[in-house]
Amino acid sequence: MLHWFLNMARVMRKEFRLVFSSPGTMIFFFALPLAYPIVYAAIYNPEVTRDMPVAVVDRCRTAESREFVRHADATQAMKICGYAADMAEARRWWEEKKCFAVIEIPADYSARVARGEQGVIQFYSDASLLLRYRTFLQSLTELQMATDADLREIAINTLGVSGMASAGGSSIQTEAYFLGDPQQGFASFIMPGIVVLILQQSMILGITFLGGASNERRRLNRGLDPLAVQASPLVTVLGKACCYVILYIPLSIYILHYIPVWFHFPHLGNPLEYILFIFPMLLATAMLGLTCTCMVAEKESAFVVVVFTSVVFLFLSGLTWPRYAMPPFWQWLGDIIPATWGMEGFIRINNNGATLSQQIVPYAWLWCLTAVYTLTAWLVACLRARVSLSALGAVKSN
């Protein structure tokens, strides 16, 4: 038993040496997880989009219509960039990117409101980016409710029906709260998920890169890797995984704790709990990476095999597109990716202030995945050991 642990420690020490002697691996294991969160945070840090240029086509030209435009200008989303003579001119402004939306006030707007009919204003908005549209929509709802309240008050006062003023004013109030991202910022929503994905992808890239290097050496050396430690497949797999997980624990603390703190992202939850939570994800990821090494014939193939999967895993995780709305096959595929559960659990702990006990489902999944991928990594190692063994036999018989 002691011998077994000593062997594992030897594999681990050798793996540390390999990591630190290969600049390529160092890039994946250190530069990538250290730099990427900062780069992403810098891209998304403005959080919201505001004061988007809006053109006005005012056919009404009354005090009421100008009042409405002033209120529109005061909203967070809109900034009136000018009055266009007609819709054709407004359209040309849109085509020239001078505005992203057009307010059209019909000629009979104030007349209708004064007559006690409903005034209708048209709002045409560019729909090329969802975030822009969403921001417009929110300001429009507020604008409409405020204008309605003003007009209602005036109407009731002019009608002079006794007691009605109180009836109009006492409508039911609504209050909306946003959980997890109270400022409704883009970075606060996307960063906690992205950083977990960065942990997984950088680790897999590094491991497959190391694996590719080992496979190259093996090919040049008649099926034997001269830098490998002689040990049983299970010991090799466990020793290597230990090395990677030990390297990634400080990185996880940096990514999961310091990045949200520095950039003022939502950051609730107990540090001990999310580190405990992320531990099986690191382990499962290490084993998944070791399994994937069978797919890379040379170092550089790691790029071809791994890089594009980042986009796939991002979508499978449900961060941008909820998992319940996916076809069952994609839900199932998402289930077997460690980052899916890692993101889900970490987001809930970090943004919603959940406890580890509330994340029992993702936590259990992560441990299951650890078990499964340990098995597959072991199988891959066994296969490789058999090839090496026969190569060794061939060398000896020569």
Next chain:
Amino acid sequence: MLWQVIKREIRLLGSRPMWLVGMTLVPLFMAFFFLSILGEGLPKKVPAAIVDLDHSQMSRQITRSLNATELVDITQKEESFNAAMDAVQRGEIFGFFVIPDNFERDAIGGRGPTLTFYSNLTFYVPGTLVFKGFKTMGVTTSGRVVQTNLVSKGAPQEMAEVLLQPMTIQNHPLHNPWLNYSYYLSTSFLPGILELMIFIMTVYSIAHELKTGTSRQWLSIAGGDIWTAVIGKLAPQTLVFTVMGLGINSLMFDWHHFPLNCPMWHMAIAMLLFVIASQCFATFVCCALPNLRLSLSVCCLTGILAFSVAAFSFPVESMYGGIAIFSYILPVRYYFEIYIEQALNGFPLYFSRHYYAALLVYPILAMLAAPLLRRAARKPVYVP
């Protein structure tokens, strides 16, 4: 001579399965992936909860109406705020709607009770949709009560209706009235993936010659002319990638009926230019860093960052100026602009002329940098 290089390249492409995977299977898989995962275009019926503390006829009616909206699906009824919050933290629901106790009494008595709703924005799309559903319900409920009160105070029915909403804003999201999410994501992420794979494959095919030392043979077949060598090497890939790109376009515009408000050839030309521009971007990187691992790293880095910095979701005008510049070094940014202006919004071609022109700058840059590559190809140095 050019033909000889092309023939050699075709032989090389057939020699390893990696080329087939990277050039055709990955883009095909991704197209299938995006179009099927985003299937309906809007994730309706978001799981949500109701916290009904009033238990009155009115509160039950609100619950029924909420469940009848297309955005919200009331999957659970919770007895307290804490229980509902626990369900959010467990991830069972994306939001909840609270009806306070004595709600019906206060509403009819004109004491202005408050309806509160919580949406979990850590998952943006369902969080936003559930907010929208709740908000609509809050506003209509409020309106109904005002109307009832006005009528009971003696206002005529029609006047009460108008007083409810003296004015209204009709909102028209241009060219995507359904707010189909797939129109945003598939049309930007698929070219993004294509660009990433073009980067990787181009760098791989050029720099791998340097790594294995076959670059001298490659250059000599091209008669020592680096431009012939590069063009001959990239031409077969241009063909394959353009066919893939056009296939993806036809899958989106013909098969899935994405909005296409311009003639198809506007997008086809854009795709061809985009493929060539992406290849030239990668070639340029190879010239500057003639080392397989380094140039691959740089191209993967930019290719992956493109999904964020090319502003597919967060608008470029809201980014910091120093960051927004990087958006414009990527070919996919120009292709995305062309998609928006041509296919989605149907602007006259004149307004997009700059983007087509920008895509033509990349080949010039690559040609100017090519002599650097010639030096490296003559004396390949492999740094392990």
